[in-house]
Amino acid sequence: MFSILKDKLQSVQDNLTTSFRGLKVADTSSDSARKHPVDLNAGADLLHKYQTEWQELHQLAEENAVAAQKVDVRIGALHEEVMRQWNATSQLTTGLATLPKLAAQTDKIISQIEELRNLVVEVESSLIELADTVEKKELQERQLESRFQLALHSEKRLAQLDILRAKLSEEHRLKVAEYEKQFEKKQKERQETFSKAFEEDLATYKQTGIVPTIRPALTSGPSLEEVELDVDTEALNHLLEE
Numbered sequence: 102m103f104s105i106l107k108d109k110l111q112s113v114q115d116n117l118t119t120s121f122r123g124l125k126v127a128d129t130s131s132d133s134a135r136k137h138p139v140d141l142n143a144g145a146d147l148l149h150k151y152q153t154e155w156q157e158l159h160q161l162a163e164e165n166a167v168a169a170q171k172v173d174v175r176i177g178a179l180h181e182e183v184m185r186q187w188n189a190t191s192q193l194t195t196g197l198a199t200l201p202k203l204a205a206q207t208d209k210i211i212s213q214i215e216e217l218r219n220l221v222v223e224v225e226s227s228l229i230e231l232a233d234t235v236e237k238k239e240l241q242e243r244q245l246e247s248r249f250q251l252a253l254h255s256e257k258r259l260a261q262l263d264i265l266r267a268k269l270s271e272e273h274r275l276k277v278a279e280y281e282k283q284f285e286k287k288q289k290e291r292q293e294t295f296s297k298a299f300e301e302d303l304a305t306y307k308q309t310g311i312v313p314t315i316r317p318a319l320t321s322g323p324s325l326e327e328v329e330l331d332v333d334t335e336a337l338n339h340l341l342e343e
Contacts (some may be wrong), residue, residue: 305311
């Protein structure tokens with residue numbers, strides 16, 4: 102398109118040059134025309150030629166304006182494309198310039214990740230140790246609780262045993278007291294029986310002068326040491342078995 106425009110401009114320039122040359126020739130020959138008769142129709146062809154060339158020149162100017170507008174649009178689009186590529190190139194250059202810094206930051210991040218991984222491993226190990234410690238602590242607490250419950254149970258059983266011992270002791274005391282009471286009663290009855298028999302024998306001796314035959318002694322009851330108390334030991338055995 103530029104070559105066509107260049108050719109058209111060159112053609113217009115050539116036509117203008119030719120026209121100026123024709124004007125020069127006309128001016129030079131004006132002096133000689135004064136000496137010769139003037140032909141009024143002689144410039145009609147030249148004027149027609151100039152009008153035709155002017156129309157062509159005007160048409161070429163309009164075409165050149167349209168072509169220039171198209172070229173301007175294409176130049177604008179090309180400028181935008183060039184600026185876009187320039188901006189992209191600038192961004193790429195800036196990005197390439199920041200690559201060393203980015204690489205250093207990446208290495209730093211990798212180092213921090215490695216440190217974090219080591220820290221996580223240490224934390225996991227600490228958590229495992231903490232879990233073991235907590236488990237041991239809970240076991241000790243359960244053992245202490247079991248011992249405490251056992252101590253409470255033992256104290257409770259000892260208290261029950263003391264109560265049972267006191268109960269059995271009281272029952273034994275009451276039974277011994279009852280036996281002593283019965284024993285004293287029997288002894289008193291025997292004493293009364295012996296006294297009555299002695300008085301009867303004494304009365305018989307006074308009347309007859311004969312000593313009566315000694316009657317066999319009444320069978321005495323068991324001594325206090327020989328008494329066996331009926332004690333219910335089932336509750337005591339049950340308590341001891343627990």
